[in-house]
Amino acid sequence: MTALATPRRTRLRLRLIEHAMPALRMLRTLLRFAAMTATGFAIGIGIALAVPLAFHARPLVVLSGSMEPTLGTGDVSVVRTIAPLDARPGDVVTFRDPDNADRLITHRVREMHAQGGSVVFRTRGDANTASEDWQVASSQEIGRVVYRIPKLGWALMYARSKGLFVLMLGGALALLLVLELASIWRTEENDSDQGA
Amino acid sequence: MSSAIAPIRTVGIATGLALAALMVLALRVPASGQSLGAGVRMAAVAPGEVHVPRTGAFLKVGGLEPGGKSVRAALPVTNVTRGPVDVRLRARMGNHDLDRAVHVQLRVGGRTLASTTLAGLRRWTSSLRLNKAEERVVRVRAWIPEGAQNTTGRRVAVDLELDAKLTKVSRR
Numbered sequence: 001m002t003a004l005a006t007p008r009r010t011r012l013r014l015r016l017i018e019h020a021m022p023a024l025r026m027l028r029t030l031l032r033f034a035a036m037t038a039t040g041f042a043i044g045i046g047i048a049l050a051v052p053l054a055f056h057a058r059p060l061v062v063l064s065g066s067m068e069p070t071l072g073t074g075d076v077s078v079v080r081t082i083a084p085l086d087a088r089p090g091d092v093v094t095f096r097d098p099d100n101a102d103r104l105i106t107h108r109v110r111e112m113h114a115q116g117g118s119v120v121f122r123t124r125g126d127a128n129t130a131s132e133d134w135q136v137a138s139s140q141e142i143g144r145v146v147y148r149i150p151k152l153g154w155a156l157m158y159a160r161s162k163g164l165f166v167l168m169l170g171g172a173l174a175l176l177l178v179l180e181l182a183s184i185w186r187t188e189e190n191d192s193d194q195g196a
Numbered sequence: 197m198s199s200a201i202a203p204i205r206t207v208g209i210a211t212g213l214a215l216a217a218l219m220v221l222a223l224r225v226p227a228s229g230q231s232l233g234a235g236v237r238m239a240a241v242a243p244g245e246v247h248v249p250r251t252g253a254f255l256k257v258g259g260l261e262p263g264g265k266s267v268r269a270a271l272p273v274t275n276v277t278r279g280p281v282d283v284r285l286r287a288r289m290g291n292h293d294l295d296r297a298v299h300v301q302l303r304v305g306g307r308t309l310a311s312t313t314l315a316g317l318r319r320w321t322s323s324l325r326l327n328k329a330e331e332r333v334v335r336v337r338a339w340i341p342e343g344a345q346n347t348t349g350r351r352v353a354v355d356l357e358l359d360a361k362l363t364k365v366s367r368r
Contacts, residue, residue: 029204032201032205033208034208036208037211037212039208039209039212040208040215040216043209043213043216044213044214044215044216044219045216048216085232088227088228088230088231088232089228089230090228090229090230091227113235113349113351114351115291119349146224147220147223147225150223185205
């Protein structure tokens, strides 16, 4: 009885697998597509962070909520360097804190005017109630926020705090991922070659 | 099979790149695009012989552009003495930023008292005779001619100073 049942079970299993194969193939295709989309997205974000460096712009991490909701804490703001007189009321600009030159502030221009060789600004964070007045020589430069990437700043900050180790680890993991994906493709290609 | 994988790879990466581009576009912080013209504020400073009804600035403009529209204002001046007075005007400014860029025209009726730059208006205009209790309106027009440079964001506060001299009336 059992000797007869075994081939029958095997046949059933084979039939089940046969029926499930298209669905599995579809799932594998979808996963592959999702992985490629994620890779493309990561490449795109990398480009969005790296390319501005070639065009007098740089990414900065937002550390406070003073510009909420325009800029959130942990966002990366990509800031383009401009002459002070190229700013306009309503622009979001990055400038050195008048009280602490090591600190950068990103706030919205409320008023501005030129005075002699300087440009006088009144700025305020969108979430703040107090404005700050500061001035900069018209020959110097300030930044204007062009776009932001939400919450990526946390990852950048973390990587920076852990130093090169994390970057190397991340790089190695990325390399592993790429190699793994490449091996999957290669296996698929070999299978298809044998099949043909 | 490899020919089936390649499009998935290409389309997947292209979709990811497009999503990243869309995200960046959606999260742009747009420049305000507001204009930043020159600002002129003009207030009259009158002596006791004449009266100007307005206190503070009678002309206030914040967006003068080279070759743009001119701004106009009126300043009524009344003789409050018992005889005729000759009134003349000049400009006093705290800075020279717009001295050569802003042009000003002062007219009373059909007569032009001055048509010059702000720098030129630092000198007294020609006189305007006001009889006893007479009120005349000084019409002020200010503009920046095409081609003027270094005006962006500049501001000037002008005190339009009036000088009044009692005129001797010849008696017959």
